[in-house]
Amino acid sequence: MDDTWGAGADFRTTSGPVRGRRSPEGVTAVLGIPYAAAPFGPGRFRRPRPAAGWRGRRDCGAFGPVAPQSAELPGSPVWHPGDEDVLTVNVWVQPRPDGGPLPVLVWIHGGAYTFGSSAQPDFDGTALARAGVLVVSCNYRVGFEGFGHVPGLPDNRGLLDQAAALRWVRENIAAFGGDPGNVTVAGHSAGAGSVACLMAMEETRGLFRRAIAHSVPGAFLTVEAAVATTSRIAAEAGVAPTAEGLLSASPGRLVAAADRVAGRLGDDPVVAIQAYDPVVFQPVVGGEVLPGDPLSAPASGIARDVDLLVCHTLEEYWFLHEIGGVREVTSEAELVGFARALRLPGRVVEGYRALMPDAPVLDRYLALSGDARFGEYSSRLAEHHAGAGGRAYLSRFARRRATPSGETRPWHTADIPFAFGNLDADGAAFLIGGAPDEQDRALSRRMLRAWVDFATHGDPGWPPVTADVTPVNVWAVPGDRMADDGDSAVRALWRGVPLDLQRR
Structure with missing residues (x-):
């Protein structure tokens, strides 16, 4: 955020008070608010846990760290080994003149389920906030941390992070002037694929009313393919493809191993399509979190009450x-x-x-x-x-x-x-x-x-x-x-x- 932003307003979240910064146009940005605990140490490869609270006012004038990845995107922060508090949300809000609640738009970034962050400059929510919506964006686990298969531990941890961010919105957004009963979740590319998955997940029922999905990728991993991918990454990292072995590898080590595997995916005839589209990670279909392909999910009526805008x-x-x-x-x-x-x-x-x-x-x-x-x-x-x-x-x-x-x-x-x-x-x-x-x-x-x-x-x-x-x-x-x-x-x-x- 540049120096044209001045002193902002205070807001109280369930974890503690936060302060953002206000633009000359009247939009307040509150950045880097933890919505869940750091997903490392005892929480690594597990469901997101509640964020720790704080007593004093937390200055939220800068984006939080990005999830482990090797990407370096224009104008965006990069991941550094040791960055752990990666599960954060950002809020842009301009209060309505009449003080009424604002519709909420929650943005999920893309990046092949492998890279990206909410801090990318083209995701700044100022213009949308000035037009009448409260904008929230979130970071979530990507790459192996978010979508790699770990035996005995939940798949699709990146999706579970997104669901946790939506629960944070439900519990906290009224304090920022948003309407928790009028939430739209939106995303592009892998973010749009995530939106489709969230619509198909039972545990997100009632967390959003509408969905926007731009360029939805129609690609998923079966459990068998996810197991095979983990085996290749574990071998490249020099560890066993078990929970114990994978936990022994640092996030950076798994990032580097996945990058090397991505360059050789076309060697395996079992996943022949990856010779043309070398993306290592996708949501895993099958199991508790995502039982089926989101394209077939509408037939069950599970998301019939969610309005959908596709581009x-x-x-x-x-x-x-x-x-x-x-x-x-x-x-x-x-x-x-x-x-x-x-x-x-x-x-x-x-x-x-x-x-x-x-x-x-x-x-x-x-x-x-x-x-x-x-x-x-x-x-x-x-x-x-x-x-x-x-x-x-x-x-x-x-x-x-x-x-x-x-x-x-x-x-x-x-x-x-x-x-x-x-x-x-x-x-x-x-x-x-x-x-x-x-x-x-x-x-x-x-x-x-x-x-x-x-x-x-x-x-x-x-x-x-x-x-x-x-x-x-x-x-x-x-x-x-x-x-x-x-x-x-x-x-x-x-x-x-x-x-x-x-x-x-």
């Missing part, structure tokens, strides 16, 4: 290719091999060839990959939720920009600075293709307003998905448009194709 970008995978996050596929034979690894029928590959007849193989591969891993899964999540009786809305981000070095596509993550109103944040220029112009700022205002309206009363401003019709709001410049997925040639290719994306 994905039109060309997700171009970003992952740009940053070197996925393997290149440049020949027809390689493309067929990729489809086989993903268990896709040949007609899908042929369909993309017909839709993109002049495109190189790499472009068709990126289009197919992005739709398989994000676009189709996100769209089906909204449709399944609506089909089970829930209220769901669908949108797509299609904004493009021509630059001297080429076209900036509507790729993964580009939509987030627009929705947060943070087009000038560190790192945003890379995502959106340079400095924003007035059309970009107008689009940002529209997207931010849709989030605020949805969090406030459950309506982002366009028709919901029904059992028969899938209307889609397409975010674009100079203006948005409505589309009907019944007329979509891309969606038609995927009809009847199972999305069995669990890694076995």
Whole structure:
């Protein structure tokens, strides 16, 4: 937080009093509030425990430390060995003129379930707070600490941390001016996958009323795959794949071991898809925390009372290719091999060839990959939720920009600075293709307003998905448009194709 922020206000939490800092515009930010105890020592690889209390006023003017990881992100803190108090929340609030309670938006960051933090500059909640919602963001365990399988101990500890943060919101947010009965949980990428999981988890019932999920990744680990992944990481770390062996390895040692394993995941034919998408950690499906895939969960009606807003970008995978996050596929034979690894029928590959007849193989591969891993899964999540009786809305981000070095596509993550109103944040220029112009700022205002309206009363401003019709709001410049997925040639290719994306 920069020096333009001045003295702020005091708030009392169940653990003790805290003080934040107020911006010249009247938004108070209270950062780095512990919502659970440090998940190390006796608490390592276990469910989150209550945070210790304090008596004196706690100065909360800086973000808390990030969870163990090797990533170094623009404008964000990095993890240092010894950083332990990583389970913290941040609050941005501008009180209503009439003093009434504010709708609450809880943000869950992404990062392949392996890296990231709530301190990333494009996640600053100031603009949303000025628009009328109270914003909360949280850090949670990522990588092996949060999602690695440890025999005899709970899987999906990162999800359990997020649930604990939501319980903190329920118990404390009224003291900040928020309405604990009007909470929206939101996330992007792995954060959106987390949102989908939270909707499917029994222990989160009643903790939120609405959900926003941008670019939901349709990938999970079976218990068997999680066990196999742990075995490889333990061997790389030089310890036994047991609770005792894994506890003997420091967090940094497991981070380094997982990074090395990620570079060689394609060697194992059991997890052939990881040759193309080398992500080590995913939520583990099966067991007490997450019994089933969130895409099938709506059929049970478990989250029917939660309103859902889904968005994905039109060309997700171009970003992952740009940053070197996925393997290149440049020949027809390689493309067929990729489809086989993903268990896709040949007609899908042929369909993309017909839709993109002049495109190189790499472009068709990126289009197919992005739709398989994000676009189709996100769209089906909204449709399944609506089909089970829930209220769901669908949108797509299609904004493009021509630059001297080429076209900036509507790729993964580009939509987030627009929705947060943070087009000038560190790192945003890379995502959106340079400095924003007035059309970009107008689009940002529209997207931010849709989030605020949805969090406030459950309506982002366009028709919901029904059992028969899938209307889609397409975010674009100079203006948005409505589309009907019944007329979509891309969606038609995927009809009847199972999305069995669990890694076995």
